[in-house]
Amino acid sequence: QVQLVESGGGLVQAGGSLRLSCVVSGRTIRSDFMGWFRQVPGKERELVAARGWTGGGTYYADSVQGRFSVSRDNAQNILYLQMNSLLPGDTAVYFCALMTRWTGRYTIPAEYTYWGQGTQVTVSS
Secondary structure, eight states: OOEEEEEOOEEEETTOOEEEEEEEESSOOSSOEEEEEEEOTTSOOEEEEEEETTEEEEEEOTTTTTTEEEEEETTTTEEEEEEOSOOGGGOEEEEEEEESSOOSOTTOGGGOSEEOOOEEEEEEO
């Protein structure tokens, strides 16, 4: 059974930093593609950052470019999202997601097979 478990969310002041972690279990990640999404009430889930597990390019939404960084730990099957210079507009529930078959449509939530439960990030002004 594949599971994705996020952690690292919390309350932080504007300008602060957080690092989110997503531990993947039940699956050996080789060529999968993974992403971090976020969602606020009443809005659609949006892709924040994404990357192929074994390399290739990374994707960042314009709103987080230069502030967020996605990385992974091969040995422990962990995907990270380092978030710096946080803004109140970054407040959301953050989800990690795994795409098991590359479709190229990595910005679309429905293309991802597995999802974590989400972790709340709140940035105060």
